[in-house]
Amino acid sequence: MKQRLIIGGMFAAAVAGLPGISLAGDIASIQPIGFSADGKVFAFQEFGIKESDKAPYSETYFIDTDSGQYLEGTPFRTELTDKDANLSKARRQNLTAARSQMDKYDLLTNPGLIAAFNPPTELGSPTKTLRYTTLAADGPPKAPYTLSLGELPVSTPKECTAVDKRVIGFSLQVIEKEGAPNRQAARQATAVPAERTCSVEYRIGGAVVYQPEAGNQVHIALVLAFDAERNGRWIAVPVHP
Template identity: 40%
Template sequence: MRVKRLAAAVLVALLAGPVCAGDIAAFSPIGFSPDGSLFAFEEYGVQDGSGFPYSNIYAINTVDDTFLPGTPIRTRIENEAAGVGEARATSLAQAQAWIAKHRLADHPGQIVAFDPVSEVGADPHHIRYRAFPAEPAVGEPFTLQIEELEEAPPAACKDVVKVVKGFRLLLTERDGAAVKETVYEDGHVPGSRNCPTGYRLGGVMTFQPDNGDTLHIALVMVLSHGFEGRDGRWIALPVRP
């Protein structure tokens, strides 16, 4: 009887766990333009608190780190009974014209490193990888590192958090050689990050244009105060090491 009670308690804890968790968006790459000047990806999930499914599509100019005009595309279906598939289909339908125009589906790139929040033991601020997926390995490793920064919260966040976090992205290894170069640094934390409380290096993508150097894309997860826990959303930063 005691064993049965213990098993039941464990089952209840497992079933209850996700209900008390924040909303960590899934990441899905869409692709690159042939010359690597454009990269697009989708994040999607179900909002904690409301239970509404959403899908956001971002298209980034990798030369000047700006958004393609008309993006991001943000879809949220304000109906708990709706599925994530409906939200994703709505966003992708809106993006289809420029996905086809820039031939993004023909150039998917490669995910060369990926570190989800569920992975145990990984350093959330450090990621080491090779630029090409091959066996035996080709080339020497690259390393990216995040340093978190703090600033006073804006009015919209002051009752939620004591400080908001920004970040600096560093390249600390290039093709096996130690370096220390700042790839990106926040001048000011954008309000669109929703009172960020931390960051993690979630992965790296690479793409080799026909005429040009290999492009690296750092996938940074923004962690922010959510309704039931910390929420996670994605930022893609172009890196040309």
């Protein structure tokens, strides 16, 4: 039922794709769709306008939260090149293609909680750590979690040999769990999927949390991967603290 190790894209933040940002490439926006009732499946839509040819694109990913792999037959990808193409049309077509899978897992019923978001437009924020709580409430943070992002060396794939920067993978650790120090290796990405193969930099950009009625919480770490042209694409990493 699973195809390949993902670490692949996510999260609804229109600000992430704002024009006028100082980066040269395009940074995708990302919209979480939701979880299956048991938390075993998570989906999100990533979308934007390509800097190279101005083509609108939209992609919907379905992830097995145990393995971190794409579900079989996914993701759904849409890119429009016709003269009347626009982002709205690309997103609608893409969601229509993905709708049967969304309904199969009843994802719109379980949106989860956007516990933290740290886009590249957020000035002065850490790029490698993220601290959040799993309860949406005022007052002092209750039982917070902290994620820490590291970089890992990887062998340069042949399709990336022309890249003039070092291609890298990443690691993710839970260094704080419910307010206590922790050293849990959540996920190591020594080999990233094809669409993220030539990544040269990563930023930890957010977290989504879901509590199934029966079972443990599921955390989704949102990682933004940059290629050498400064195009940014999202990676959704399942975490089980």
